[in-house]
Amino acid sequence: MSDRREFRDLASPAEAREAIDSLDLSPADETVSLDEARGRVLAGRIDAALDVPGFDRASMDGYAVRARDTFGADEADPAVLDQIGAVHAGAEPDVEVTEGTCAEISTGAVMPPGADAVVKVERTDEVDAGVAIRTSVAPGDAVMVAGADVAAGSRALGPGTLLTPREIGLLSALGVDEVPVRGRPTVGIVSTGDELVRPGGDLNSDAGQIYDVNSYTIAAGVEEAGGEAVLYPHAGDDYDEMERLLVEAAEECDLVLSSGSTSASAVDVIYRVIETEGDLLLHGVSVKPGKPMLVGRLDDSAYIGLPGYPVSALTIFQTFVAPAIREAAALPEPRTATVEGEMAVQERYGEGRTRLMPVGLVDDADGTRLVYPVDKGSGATTSLVEADGVVEVDADTAYLAAGEQVTVQLFSPDVRPPALFGVGEDDPALSRLLDHVSQPRYLDVGSRQGRRRLRDGVPDVAVVSGPSDRDLDAVELGGWTREWGLVVPPGNPDDVDGLADLVDRDLRFVNRAVDAGLRASLDAELERLADERDTDRRDLTDAIDGYDLTVKGFESPARKVLAGDAAVGLGLRETAETLDCGFVPLGTESVTVLADPDRAAKPGVESLQQALDTRLDDVVDSLSGYDA
Amino acid sequence: MSDRREFRDLASPAEAREAIDSLDLSPADETVSLDEARGRVLAGRIDAALDVPGFDRASMDGYAVRARDTFGADEADPAVLDQIGAVHAGAEPDVEVTEGTCAEISTGAVMPPGADAVVKVERTDEVDAGVAIRTSVAPGDAVMVAGADVAAGSRALGPGTLLTPREIGLLSALGVDEVPVRGRPTVGIVSTGDELVRPGGDLNSDAGQIYDVNSYTIAAGVEEAGGEAVLYPHAGDDYDEMERLLVEAAEECDLVLSSGSTSASAVDVIYRVIETEGDLLLHGVSVKPGKPMLVGRLDDSAYIGLPGYPVSALTIFQTFVAPAIREAAALPEPRTATVEGEMAVQERYGEGRTRLMPVGLVDDADGTRLVYPVDKGSGATTSLVEADGVVEVDADTAYLAAGEQVTVQLFSPDVRPPALFGVGEDDPALSRLLDHVSQPRYLDVGSRQGRRRLRDGVPDVAVVSGPSDRDLDAVELGGWTREWGLVVPPGNPDDVDGLADLVDRDLRFVNRAVDAGLRASLDAELERLADERDTDRRDLTDAIDGYDLTVKGFESPARKVLAGDAAVGLGLRETAETLDCGFVPLGTESVTVLADPDRAAKPGVESLQQALDTRLDDVVDSLSGYDA
Known part of the structure; x- marks a missing residue:
């Protein structure tokens, strides 16, 4: 036990954020097809390469005319024009509208040569002599000229745009079927600890085995933050294998996460690998939980070590790591990532370091959102679903009064307070x-x-x-x-x-x-x-x-x-x-x-x-x- | 043109919602692996099949003792116990703690037989005669007994639970590696209209061709609402092929969507297919835009026909169709689906039918969210990105005053008002x-x-x-x-x-x-x-x-x-x-x-x-x- 590292010089939360900001998690840009572009972030500006529409387009069903042939026409004295043909959407016009003539036209069809306006069908009648036009129109009426929607050369979408259905619509209109987007940072998850078994595997409780909670939890958090999670096989107690996996993960990923082992020797392996292959920026942060957090570089990759207890691991992940992944993916913080509420009870605290206090939420009868501390301690996994998020309490706050307003960082932007507690x-x-x-x-x-x-x-x-x-x-x-x-x-x-x-x-x-x-x-x-x-x-x-x-x-x-x-x-x-x-x-x-x-x-x-x-x-x- | 259908008996928006509610879009439940479970909705209750932890577990580093051996010990008068061995996490204890003895123990390790408490390492010293215990402990101190976190047989998660990282953590702890979830409704998208070309294809503007905007836009909307979109190949002007595709889509999907063609004969094909193979529940809804909306059944599938103009299609999709898809997938409406704001300008309207008014959003200097109408009409695709969503204006509202509070249904829960307008x-x-x-x-x-x-x-x-x-x-x-x-x-x-x-x-x-x-x-x-x-x-x-x-x-x-x-x-x-x-x-x-x-x-x-x-x-x- 004498080998176990002590965390004597704890970094402040701000220093931890700074250390993480100094890491480079940014992946290369990539090109994706339009049907996979939703939720991605544009990596460059897209200018229109063509006019939309690409032709002068009828915007109503009716008759394509030369506007001057309708001047003076009204209900009492319609202009009667020869109908010389019809133009349908998706077809090339095979008629030319000359003086005294008109062509039937459908919405969306190409204006035939010679015509400069459309009279809508409701203002016309078919008569023996042709088509009676019961109104006068001006050039351009009911016509969308080429480029009037989007002009070729104009700015369509800028870099950093989050692609939602509407942007996908505009890209479709421009004929774009693949787009340059920001890459998703690849995040390798290495689980350490002799006692961990992947869910679905056989558990030997007599030997103190437990299911590995953090790997899938953090992987889900990584995906939610816009990263791509890679789960590495569990190395068990083979330290050479653990070292090999850490190095492999660092080679393949933008960021490597491990969640703290309770086994001292596993921690030592991580230290040794980082010190040989990389750079330890800080070990130990003055927050509760999360004291044993590590930040460093491993090969060309970033490395962050998370605490072992599930609630602590998810808390530290959401507080320090998820924002870095989102930034690397250029994704904004979801608007639902935090909620406001008031303390349902008082809470004393005075350990002199920042506390990330797990809390539950409940709405009272008049809709006030109440916040209450949930702290089972001892690594209980049920705290994961009994808490909705964490309140960051400053190191110098010793006391939160009942009724005090607090901001809750939710465990996930999709977390909702229970409807019944x-x-x-x-x-x-x-x-x-x-x-x-x-x-x-x-x-x-x-x-x-x-x-x-x-x-x-x-x-x-x-x-x-x-x-x-x-x-x-x-x-x-x-x-x-x-x-x-x-x-x-x-x-x-x-x-x-x-x-x-x-x-x-x-x-x-x-x-x-x-x-x-x-x-x-x-x-x-x-x-x-x-x-x-x-x-x-x-x-x-x-x-x-x-x-x-x-x-x-x-x-x-x-x-x-x-x-x-x-x-x-x-x-x-x-x-x-x-x-x-x-x-x-x-x-x-x-x-x-x-x-x-x-x-x-x-x-x-x-x-x-x-x-x-x-x-x-x-x-x-x-x-x-x-x-x- | 005489064949063209008229929409004489328009349904009210409430009737349209009722008709859609009467359709059954619900897919069968399915089983997914834990690493694909994020964002899915649990289809059944999950009870714990095992105790967590599965053994009496040390929750601190220190010494496993019989509590009664420490009674009376304090800093001044430590109890000295024989150290008879060590137990590490993930290992089966090979010692038994008897009277006067103790075993070194790591956090997470199995309590050895005979021991009933853990003394944390900070309150002990290694001395020549053994281990000096400088405090007394009670039975159970620093021990998490088997099942104390989750007891076998207890309710872990209920049906309808949205799976976020924390729920995935609890499932991991229970060793569950696959879960029953609600299926995603499969939504087939059939594009009709002779003039449409898929993005990436060659466009013949002289023949009035335009890129198909709605297929990818609506597909993205379907995925966002929790459905699975299937794009069917474009049938062009081959009406037999169009009929074949509609029937095929109905066989393969829970819901078939088509977006209105401007071509009268394409509309006729859709009518004919629905009347032969299904059931037309309503045609024409008294909303602007969206008058030409169709609702019906096709084979065993639901069918909804959307308007052709992109903004209208997305508006009708988000207002009427997305809620039905979300409900079939058991997903809640995203909290960010709507925002409140105040009209930046006055807006007159008096057509006697509900209006889904496309609007843009802009924040003024003091953070008030202003809402202004965006209506280019004429099917402009740029309106898609110039509007952020729609305001539903009642049929009997003729006038919205500047400053009036309105609720905006965003085009996507991910839409954010621009930071600069x-x-x-x-x-x-x-x-x-x-x-x-x-x-x-x-x-x-x-x-x-x-x-x-x-x-x-x-x-x-x-x-x-x-x-x-x-x-x-x-x-x-x-x-x-x-x-x-x-x-x-x-x-x-x-x-x-x-x-x-x-x-x-x-x-x-x-x-x-x-x-x-x-x-x-x-x-x-x-x-x-x-x-x-x-x-x-x-x-x-x-x-x-x-x-x-x-x-x-x-x-x-x-x-x-x-x-x-x-x-x-x-x-x-x-x-x-x-x-x-x-x-x-x-x-x-x-x-x-x-x-x-x-x-x-x-x-x-x-x-x-x-x-x-x-x-x-x-x-x-x-x-x-x-x-x-």
């Missing part, structure tokens, strides 16, 4: 109901935390179950009941019969955490048993092996039982049936959906109400031990 | 200077119109040349001079010597329109010649063959001369040299860049000022007859 108990019926609500966010924090957070005024709804000793000012949207009890291995090999078995026998148990409604229901049952035995609940819980062994999800105890880690788990009949376990029923508890009274009219809450009203019966019918 | 003279030096201004919009309306519009307060700057008899309240940003005169064929075969030749000899001339500064300069010279001859200017101009024959761009007269359509054209020395023509100089005129005094501090105007200050010398050096 719920917290509380985890439950399979709820999970299915949420499928019928558009853009919900639901945090499984348990019933106790759910009640507390609803009281604090941040979420729209809380879903709670089990007994509670505190009243809550809330609107009840609906609810259902679920049967709970003890989940045991298939066939109930230990012949578990009830709670007393846990207390009296030597059975390894898995519990839920204190915030879970199921846990409160269990504790109430234990209280009852203690009363029966005229003893204290504490005496009973002390006797249960594993009472303090708690796991997170409603299925988790059952899964522990199935894995052979315990003999009995706290859970639902539904879970026992789904996972083919045995089940010893202990009771039925109510699950209730409570809304903040101020938010009851919010569309997302109404949408959940509608799901409860129309979908709940079907949902509970599909689950064992459920009732509406 | 200029109008006036067309000039090659200006064109080059604009290359150094980001997001300029410049309309070649001529010097006279440029002065008028600057006076009316809509554009930021006007570029003017030639004599003017009206004063203008404006800030002069800079300018240059250009040499003008008569452009003649190479070698000056007619020995043109000056203006007198035009008056006195039988030479066909091509002029510029009255709005052009060059035309004003020419007229001033003719005035001088008339004075010399003691006659009226009108007598001279009457004697010039083609004095009233005007063309649009600064190069246009020279191109007419080169094409043999005229013997002499009005133009610049620069143009004559670029196009290898002969040139007879008549004078030098100033080109001046004038800014609206209220807008002088606008960033776009400052950017043009900077281009004038730093780039003008290089630009004029590169042009013949130019001086700064």
